[in-house]
């Protein structure tokens with residue numbers, strides 16, 4: 001098989017998705033499956049839908065268009081505020097978009113009207129992480145304006161925490177979102193359909209057994225694909241953490257000293273040279289580099305250690321294992337490495353043939 005490649009085990013992705021869908025259903029919460037880290041892969045989209053997600057979401061219109069072209073018919077949400085320059089494409093291919101700017105919502109309305117469509121709006125609320133969101137005091141005004149626009153349906157509210165500043169979803173900020181939903185309903189005499197509480201970082205809160213209030217949707221990407229929650233990067237009980245792995249090929253294997261020699265200046269990426277001298281080690285070079293991966297986000301197999309990376313080379317200490325040219329090494333990835341790797345044209349995306357993965361029954 002060609003390398004480097006991402007090996008995507010659809011059975012494990014399905015197991016992760018189904019497990020989360022079932023656990024959250026017990027809490028009255030449905031799952032929007034987020035496909036952005038898969039570049040809108042139709043195979044993965046299909047698996048998420050089989051696992052029972054209520055719809056799909058992506059931050060990029062290009063990915064949504066790719067899924068539509070491949071025949072994915074599910075409800076589709078654009079989870080990043082549309083660019084004004086892409087509003088036509090959004091109205092054509094997307095059912096609902098997340099919004100924070102009235103200028104964008106007005107443009108969505110006029111384009112939807114011109115093309116005889118209706119477009120759904122979820123208003124994102126700022127609850128402290130300082131990424132996207134309308135300040136809570138301004139939400140009712142924005143709802144009021146949105147309700148007055150033709151060919152626009154106000155679907156609900158949402159928030160996004162943890163991604164920029166690491167603000168944790170908790171009982172307090174989730175209660176604030178619930179209260180806002182209630183206030184909008186009583187002010188405008190309507191029923192809010194979607195209250196989208198956040199992303200994979202909401203899972204510790206959602207599964208802790210606390211009151212989930214009005215929150216009835218979470219948008220999950222990382223936890224489904226990598227089996228981890230992003231706040232503390234801990235594996236989630238009962239999920240596979242190796243549903244997607246990275247395989248790279250050895251192009252050099254030699255015993256070399258740990259310390260470089262000669263006059264030392266900056267390297268290409270302004271990193272200091274290694275500090276400790278451990279004598280001769282099994283230095284192995286893999287044909288993958290910063291163009292393809294975030295080296296700080298990949299994890300070598302037990303007994304091996306990543307020493308450094310340049311644009312095209314990943315250098316590891318292969319420990320007691322003496323590797324041969326042509327051997328392959330399998331790495332675990334975090335989300336940032338996964339996203340980068342998915343977008344590299346040099347990395348093959350290998351969807352592994354399905355083997356029915358036995359259902360694992362785990363408490364909690």
Ligand SMILES: *Cc1c(COP(=O)(O)O)cnc(C)c1O
Pocket residue numbers: 034036059079080160198199200201219220221222223230
């Ligand atoms: C990426 C993203 C998500 C999914 O986040 P995960 O941590 O991958 O679950 C949810 N909502 C928004 C707005 C996003 O940008």
